Amino acid sequence: MAKFQLKINGKQLSVDVDPSTPLLWVLRDHLHLVGTKYGCGAGACGACTVHLNGNALRSCQLPVSAVGTQAITTIEGIATSETEMHPVQKAWLELDVAQCGYCQTGQIMSAVALLKRNPNPTEAEIEAAMTGNICRCGTYIRIKAAIQKAAKSTTK
């Protein structure tokens, strides 16, 4: 066990865990930030996507010891304010994207990271950025439409 100071959603949080523990399980089991989901543990499905310095990353693949002072953002930390959702979250609700909903955290985190570096992505760019996120219910068409809607709402 070792102590780690983590910067998560703008707050400094400390944990005492095995250094090899994947960030995913530190978030879920130790910090009770359960919005981030476990899907495969192999970096193959995208359900555990979080941001590291604003970039989308599979938290099941990153040992907590590798985080250091880098900023982590989870689904709990992306809303614009206490009372206002992120434009991507709003678009998701407006287009009724989710079915079972389990993958949607990861989908939204990948989408937010995409729009940050590319505010007006083409259809092909959306597909390329989102292909690491599996949706078993098959909501891909709505996910793409929601990303386009969010892009429009922030670039107008």
Place this chain on the structure above:
Amino acid sequence: MTLLRRTKMEILKLHLKNAKRVIERTYTAPFLAHNPMEPISCFAHITDEKAFFVAPIQIPEMMKQNIVANLDIKPEQLEMKLARMGGGFGRRAYGHYIVEAGHISKKMKAPVKLIYTREDDMTNGIYRPTYIMTYKAAIDENNNVTALHVIGGGFPESPLHENRFPAGAIDNYLAESWELPTNITIGAYRAPRSNFNASAEQSFLDELAEAVGKDPLDFRIELLKKAKANPVGKNNDYDVSRYMGVLQLLKEKSNWGSPATKNAKRGVSAYFCHASYAAHVVDVTMKNGQPYVEKVVTAMDCGFVVNPEGAKNMVEGAVIDGIGNALYGELLIDKGDTAQKNLNNYRIIRHREAPKKIEVHFVQNNIDPTGLGEPPFPPVFAAVANALYKATGKRLYHQPYLKELNKQKA
């Protein structure tokens, strides 16, 4: 002189013997793993007084007796809370993981949260069975289909629904099943049996239409007209008018006859199951040797639609699930173990492989609502295969179709 009474089989054989042409085709499909996004999970706390569970499960009522019997508790001690399901597709129809969590809690004398790894789920699944189906049709000199023999089998169950279309539409029809036991655990998977029955039947009908020189969509409508005017047999379990209704709606909405997407080739398929009727037209293209479904038009009759947006989403998902399983879905068993153990090599359809557009049209009626999670799924497979035939000139008989396409290329 004694009156000669022939069995159905003898009559059928006679037709096949005297036919101008006989077409015989065999279709297969592999085991599939459900892979709901949320791995299997259950919370259990068993004490002397109470057996308390929190779990996502599809059919909790069915599990009660099972839990009570397996964990040796009294029914009144059981308390179960349902959690939201991160996908089911049949995987959460069985509560073995609830019993398992209960046993652990009992032994540990502690509350237990059981979460399967993806590997646990995929290697200890209750898979979609593997199936085989052979169709044989007799065609006379006037291009009439005079007899049809279908024999379906699988491990450990047959996929065949013997009283479904085209039963009722073809004279001299015989449907037979066989089953062989297997020690591989199997279970319900989105539209059980139908998910393969439809793919074989609707692929064969497409080939039959071509053999008699008819448009595949019109050929199905013609068969249904016969089933309505002059039904063969008394046990046909589908409503001919509603079946015809979705095909007619599909023909209109898809502008059948003209490809809607640039460079695309089209395939059609329809099916009845879980008390609803579904039909699809899919547009496929080949890019760098890879098949892509660009667009899908769907016609559905599931009775009165209560929640139109939710219903549309459900159909879109079933269509995408169908395309993914048709092209990529396969779980292989090697030396008593599954060859695929995680999502790195078990393929589930991804963003860039999904169609750009799915149009869903519902037949407007006030009939009591019927199934929707399942019915649009089975007919997708054959619509994809039939479109790929138009795009590549190759008939596909074995799923997953991408593997079959690559095999034929090699």
